[in-house]
Amino acid sequence: MFDSIIIGGGHNGLVCATYLAKAGQKVVLLEAGDQVGGLAKKREFAQGFNAPVANYVQHFSDQVVKDLGLSKYGYANQGADSPLIAVGSDGQSISVLGDDLEGASDSDQAAYKTLRRSLKKYAKALNSSWNTAIPKVGDNSLREIGVFAKMGLNIRLMGKEDMQEFLRVFSLPMRDLMDENFESPLLKAALSWDGLQGARLAPRSPNSAVLALLLKMSSSTEGGVSLGSSQLISALTQAAIDAGVTIKTNTRVEQVLVSADESTVVATGVKLTDGEHINARRVVSGVDPKSTFMKLVPADYQEIEFIGRIDRFRSKGLVGKLNIALKSTPKFSADVADNGRLILADKMDDIEFAFDDTKYDLPSEHPVLEVTIPSSVDSNVAPAGKALLQANVMYLPQHIEGGWSEQAKLAYVQKLIAVLEKYAPGIGELVEAAELLTPDDLEKEYGVTGGHWHHGEFAADQILMMRPTYGAAQYNSPIENLHLCSAGCHPGGGLMGAAGRNAAKEILR
Amino acid sequence: MTSNLMTSHEAYTNEHGKLSPFHERQAERNVRGAWAEWNGYKFAEYYYDAQYEYFCVRNQCGTYDISPMQKYMIEGEQALAMLNRMVTRDLAKCKVGRAMYTVWCTEEGRLIDDGAVFRLADDKYMLTCGAPMIAWLRRAKLGFTNVTVTDVTDDIAALSIQGPTSYSVLRTLNLTGDDALETLKLFDVREFTFNGKPITVSRTGFTGDLGYELWVDPAHAIELWDAIYAQQDNYGVHPYGEAATDMLRIEAGFIMPFVDFNEAHKTIHFRHDHSPLELNLDWLVNFKKPMFNGKKALLEEAKTGPEYRLVKLDIEGNKPAEEAWLYADKNCTKEIGYVTSAMWSPVAKANIALAMVKPDALKGDIYAEIYYTQELRQKMKVAKCELKDKPFWAPERARAVPPFQY
Numbered sequence: 001m002f003d004s005i006i007i008g009g010g011h012n013g014l015v016c017a018t019y020l021a022k023a024g025q026k027v028v029l030l031e032a033g034d035q036v037g038g039l040a041k042k043r044e045f046a047q048g049f050n051a052p053v054a055n056y057v058q059h060f061s062d063q064v065v066k067d068l069g070l071s072k073y074g075y076a077n078q079g080a081d082s083p084l085i086a087v088g089s090d091g092q093s094i095s096v097l098g099d100d101l102e103g104a105s106d107s108d109q110a111a112y113k114t115l116r117r118s119l120k121k122y123a124k125a126l127n128s129s130w131n132t133a134i135p136k137v138g139d140n141s142l143r144e145i146g147v148f149a150k151m152g153l154n155i156r157l158m159g160k161e162d163m164q165e166f167l168r169v170f171s172l173p174m175r176d177l178m179d180e181n182f183e184s185p186l187l188k189a190a191l192s193w194d195g196l197q198g199a200r201l202a203p204r205s206p207n208s209a210v211l212a213l214l215l216k217m218s219s220s221t222e223g224g225v226s227l228g229s230s231q232l233i234s235a236l237t238q239a240a241i242d243a244g245v246t247i248k249t250n251t252r253v254e255q256v257l258v259s260a261d262e263s264t265v266v267a268t269g270v271k272l273t274d275g276e277h278i279n280a281r282r283v284v285s286g287v288d289p290k291s292t293f294m295k296l297v298p299a300d301y302q303e304i305e306f307i308g309r310i311d312r313f314r315s316k317g318l319v320g321k322l323n324i325a326l327k328s329t330p331k332f333s334a335d336v337a338d339n340g341r342l343i344l345a346d347k348m349d350d351i352e353f354a355f356d357d358t359k360y361d362l363p364s365e366h367p368v369l370e371v372t373i374p375s376s377v378d379s380n381v382a383p384a385g386k387a388l389l390q391a392n393v394m395y396l397p398q399h400i401e402g403g404w405s406e407q408a409k410l411a412y413v414q415k416l417i418a419v420l421e422k423y424a425p426g427i428g429e430l431v432e433a434a435e436l437l438t439p440d441d442l443e444k445e446y447g448v449t450g451g452h453w454h455h456g457e458f459a460a461d462q463i464l465m466m467r468p469t470y471g472a473a474q475y476n477s478p479i480e481n482l483h484l485c486s487a488g489c490h491p492g493g494g495l496m497g498a499a500g501r502n503a504a505k506e507i508l509r
Numbered sequence: 510m511t512s513n514l515m516t517s518h519e520a521y522t523n524e525h526g527k528l529s530p531f532h533e534r535q536a537e538r539n540v541r542g543a544w545a546e547w548n549g550y551k552f553a554e555y556y557y558d559a560q561y562e563y564f565c566v567r568n569q570c571g572t573y574d575i576s577p578m579q580k581y582m583i584e585g586e587q588a589l590a591m592l593n594r595m596v597t598r599d600l601a602k603c604k605v606g607r608a609m610y611t612v613w614c615t616e617e618g619r620l621i622d623d624g625a626v627f628r629l630a631d632d633k634y635m636l637t638c639g640a641p642m643i644a645w646l647r648r649a650k651l652g653f654t655n656v657t658v659t660d661v662t663d664d665i666a667a668l669s670i671q672g673p674t675s676y677s678v679l680r681t682l683n684l685t686g687d688d689a690l691e692t693l694k695l696f697d698v699r700e701f702t703f704n705g706k707p708i709t710v711s712r713t714g715f716t717g718d719l720g721y722e723l724w725v726d727p728a729h730a731i732e733l734w735d736a737i738y739a740q741q742d743n744y745g746v747h748p749y750g751e752a753a754t755d756m757l758r759i760e761a762g763f764i765m766p767f768v769d770f771n772e773a774h775k776t777i778h779f780r781h782d783h784s785p786l787e788l789n790l791d792w793l794v795n796f797k798k799p800m801f802n803g804k805k806a807l808l809e810e811a812k813t814g815p816e817y818r819l820v821k822l823d824i825e826g827n828k829p830a831e832e833a834w835l836y837a838d839k840n841c842t843k844e845i846g847y848v849t850s851a852m853w854s855p856v857a858k859a860n861i862a863l864a865m866v867k868p869d870a871l872k873g874d875i876y877a878e879i880y881y882t883q884e885l886r887q888k889m890k891v892a893k894c895e896l897k898d899k900p901f902w903a904p905e906r907a908r909a910v911p912p913f914q915y
Contacts, residue, residue, distance in 0.1 A: 263808060303805075
């Protein structure tokens with residue numbers, strides 16, 4: 001009998017499993033696909049080209065790296081080694097690395113330094129709250145008071161002026177924050193990107209873009225990006241195996257087994273698609289909350305209001321992934337570093353207009369892109385001499401009129417290559433193979449509801465003790481011994497690992 | 510250029526009530542034009558006089574139009590699972606051809622509504638209730654893929670026929686079916702043929718007396734009405750309205766929404782709604798069931814005990830204790846509850862009431878502070894109350910099989 005079954009081998013599942021195993025538990029991790037890693041797992045879309053959907057690491061938890069000794073397995077948070085580069089269609093570019101801007105006006109450079117200083121301060125104040133379960137509101141326990149007091153204190157300790165400023169900006173639309181600080185439209189578009197990507201937000205959307213940006217600044221890399229998520233996944237996998245986790249791939253869970261008597265409803269194990277039952281003291285779901293409660297747990301055992309709240313957990317992904325196998329490294333008109341993260345948007349309105357189309361279930365007529373060339377830093381991702389280009393495409397709805405047929409996708413790939421051609425003339429002729437993954441593809445291939453990167457919008461009503469919803473926000477659920485550890489839990493998404501760690505800590509408490 | 514602005518009366522022209530399939534005949538008999546409204550249907554408050562209609566039902570029989578009652582068909586492989594998650598009773602015990610009275614609650618164990626579930630086939634149930642429930646049913650369906658919920662309120666004409674001669678009237682309709690009408694037990698549901706048309710008959714009602722509910726295609730409603738009223742001279746059939754129903758149901762001990770209880774989704778103040786335990790409906794709450802909505806909360810409540818209990822009171826004197834406060838002492842210093850429904854009961858010859866009382870006060874004395882008017886003078890009296898276990902009206906004929914004939 002296992003102590004814990006982990007459903008799903010995404011990075012949070014791996015992290016949670018490893019913590020539990022290190023604490024002495026007998027743990028089995030069940031992965032439906034043929035390899036672990038979730039959205040960051042290897043993906044060979046053309047021979048010799050490895051293009052994971054989540055292809056870079058931005059804010060992986062320092063604490064997890066330390067606790068699990070990931071450096072032993074060849075992984076370290078490498079810091080911001082990949083500059084963010086704002087690339088204009090006119091060939092202009094501004095490069096952002098750490099606190100420095102290159103190619104920007106003096107006033108923008110000064111403003112950037114000031115803003116960075118504030119944002120880093122806010123990010124630091126919030127850090128303790130990302131790394132702990134957020135207690136239920138209203139139980140008045142010492143723990144509840146402690147956690148909220150610490151959050152409040154950290155914010156207060158920034159000093160009066162910084163605190164007031166934080167409270168003012170944390171829910172600002174990205175556009176307001178950018179307009180207040182910068183003059184270059186190109187720079188504004190690029191700097192707003194990290195607050196928006198992966199969410200149903202555009203520069204003018206109110207809500208939580210600044211908070212999302214701060215979450216991405218939570219690790220020692222301060223929001224900087226390292227290309228190559230494969231090292232992270234292989235380190236996590238080795239750490240799990242060494243800790244004693246049994247990893248079973250090609251093992252799809254069909255149902256969480258639940259037993260109920262007069263007074264309790266308890267999870268007892270899982271049933272696999274081949275009919276096998278595996279029993280355990282607890283079941284930990286590393287798949288998104290909607291899949292967990294709408295598909296895996298029988299509806300009979302769930303209260304109507306609870307499943308209703310899960311049902312309306314907003315999880316409609318809007319980001320597409322473009323992978324292109326190239327004959328050689330493309331040449332951009334602008335002067336850009338090969339290892340850069342290029343934002344192809346001239347101004348914030350380009351992003352805004354691209355978003356507008358999705359309100360009517362249309363893919364963006366003029367998409368905006370974040371482009372990386374992973375082959376420039378990792379020779380393993382493409383055959384020798386060739387190049388791999390990966391782009392995040394905003395915005396693509398999961399469902400469009402007529403559906404995402406092969407034809408529709410091919411046509412959209414052509415549109416995207418035409419966009420790239422503007423920035424890197426001649427790139428079209430270098431293309432050997434290309435694929436577009438829509439949110440619908442992500443849902444079908446990776447099992448993530450809505451194809452949403454973060455399992456659910458990172459928005460004011462879906463964070464902290466409301467993520468995914470009350471009744472399941474402390475990595476537990478209304479069903480005893482059924483736990484959650486995915487990005488659908490606090491603190492949320494991206495390759496971070498905090499949800500997996502927090503879940504393990506709660507289970508072991 | 511013409512103006513799009515409507516004059517004030519035009520703004521309301523489409524707001525008149527829907528007409529029941531029985532309306533044409535009922536309108537002929539609604540001699541005092543006392544119309545009310547129920548779920549958007551024009552509906553009789555009374556036809557001649559509430560007291561008179563009440564006596565018709567208790568002594569002969571009456572028809573009550575339940576077409577405005579909300580009716581939902583719940584069908585499919587998971588119909589039972591879906592309903593069983595929603596309601597507090599175990600519907601697995603409801604066989605085909607049977608109906609069950611039940612309640613359903615929020616996850617906090619507060620009563621959303623009560624109603625009846627009719628099992629029409631293995632995978633087919635009809636749920637009826639007093640107020641629209643489609644929004645809740647849609648939510649209650651979440652997580653189940655193999656079940657459909659259809660609002661059939663406007664597709665079924667329903668007429669309740671209640672009172673001692675109700676069976677004798679129905680006999681004359683020459684209903685044919687697999688089982689004889691006389692074999693129907695309380696809460697049985699059967700299909701019959703009436704003049705070559707299908708009719709569903711259930712031995713159910715809201716009066717505590719012998720009675721049936723008839724369910725037909727609206728196209729056959731008038732034909733059914735006329736066949737029943739052809740027996741008026743023999744068995745004294747009369748229509749009765751909302752006011753008479755209220756008297757009949759208090760005697761039977763049945764609760765009424767917004768009178769004895771509030772629907773949880775329609776209250777704003779904390780705990781102005783009720784749990785089934787408060788309403789003394791423990792017998793409807795099956796804790797042996799693995800799961801039902803609100804079970805966790807109700808288990809907790811059962812441990813600590815409910816805040817109030819709905820009880821039946823026999824009150825001295827003849828002044829109805831409407832809206833009376835209840836006290837543990839004659840001087841009215843220790844408040845212990847309040848009356849929800851009260852009337853002078855002609856059949857029980859008693860001054861009766863339904864009331865909410867704090868459970869620990871049930872062992873001691875109960876006094877009602879009754880206000881009434883006498884020739885425009887405000888009067889008050891304090892009357893001793895006696896707890897009653899049984900309904901005030903539960904005659905043998907209500908359950909007798911075969912039913913008594915007249």
